Amino acid sequence: MSDTPRVRFAPSPTGYLHVGGARTALFNWLYARHRGGKFILRVEDTDEARNTEAAKEAIFDGMKWLGLDWDEGPGAGGDFGPYFQSQRKAIYDDYFAKLEAAGRVYFEDNGAARFKFSRQPILVPDMVCGDVHFAATEEPDMTIRRPDGSYIFHFVNVVDDIEMKITHVIRGEDHLSNTWKHIDLFHAFGKHAPRYAHIPLILNPTGSKMSKRDEGSAIASYQEAGFLPDAVFNYLCMLGWTPKAGEKLDRATLIAAFEPSDIHSANARFDMTKCTWFNAQYLRELSPEALFATALPFLEAKGLQISDHAMAAKAVYSVKEKVSLLGEVPSWVHYFFTDDYSYEPDVMTKLKAKPENATLLSELKADLGNLAAWDEHTIHTGIEATAARLAVKAGALMPLLRFALSGQSRGPGVATIIDLLGKDRTVARIERTLGLL
């Protein structure tokens, strides 16, 4: 047997890339990278009625987003193309003729062709499930070609796996029950079946199969919500596989550790909360520059006017540990980018609750306006000095400043906000707030 495995992901472009498919692709990719083999993308578009161009693009986009690059397939070339099944009819005709010659095909009255099962017990050796035995079947022979001459999944799948020299088939466990049919076909062609690894299904939180309705089922939705590809990649790995090295692991480590026989055979439920936790972890590892670059599209999507990128980058970085998703960033920093910020109802109530708040803010405005230097330390010291002069605790002044400058009850450190705002805007914002009290 060849030392370099050839594995494939064979999606059907009838919908968006869903999380189950993505993880199947991911495990195949990991295996190819782990063993130094080839990862092939083959588009199973034999069902003309259900294929769409948009679905095809969505699958490619999703895989690229996750970093699952393919060595052979659409856009990547390869010696075993074409990689669209819709373009391989001549090959299928050829194989069909072989089957016919072997006396394993017969036709229905309407022209549909069926493959005559061997009716022998068939063993499916599986790297995940172990040896799975299927007794000689009583199922009707399976249809492999439609009356219009187009071929059915089971047939083209096997033919292409032969033609593309696939050595390992890693796919969802929903295929396990049909695998004996594929092996029967391989044998009919006089070929050995590839090695199989049927991976567990991803279930929704309720425990049934993930469907379009379920949160997190579409890979594109992660991109939209502000997940980082590495985080989703990492989380998806942990659904059905537990490397000894731990949970949060980078790609190189995952590749090095991947072993199909370590994959569990029990289905796993999807947990968006934990997926989000992974994302928060990855977010915190981003450099200020990288964080800003990835967050910028989300800020712009919310209509924030970002003119000063240096300041914006610092603002985003200041809330790094407060967010789990990039989509949450705008709500934490929007007030940095408009002087027409609004006040949370709660905030205004608190500001108006005590008459002396206005006095305190006036004093702060004056003192801050007189600061000689402008950095977090100086600002912090300045506020403490004001507190001392007014015989109040600095801790009493901080919330007032936060409320006045941001209109928010939560956010980065007050000195950080002031530093980023600059002296002029700080003074102006306190004035603006005083005018509303």
Place this chain on the structure above:
RNA sequence: GACCCCUUCGUCUAGCGGUUAGGACACAUCCCUUUCACGGAUGCGACACGGGUUCGAGUCCCGUAGGGGUCGCCA
């Protein structure tokens, strides 16, 4: 209905005959703290059930129940 896979805290899981059944997420409490977070500490919390095998079973076997899947001229 037949066949296939599966069954440890709420969730993801460690465990591969002898463990106080461990970790992560979530949750709760405390610490840190100008807020919110982060971080740290502690707590809560599981071997589906019934039979075997064994000196000893979460670990092996059988059964039951439950969950998932497949039986398409979908993939």
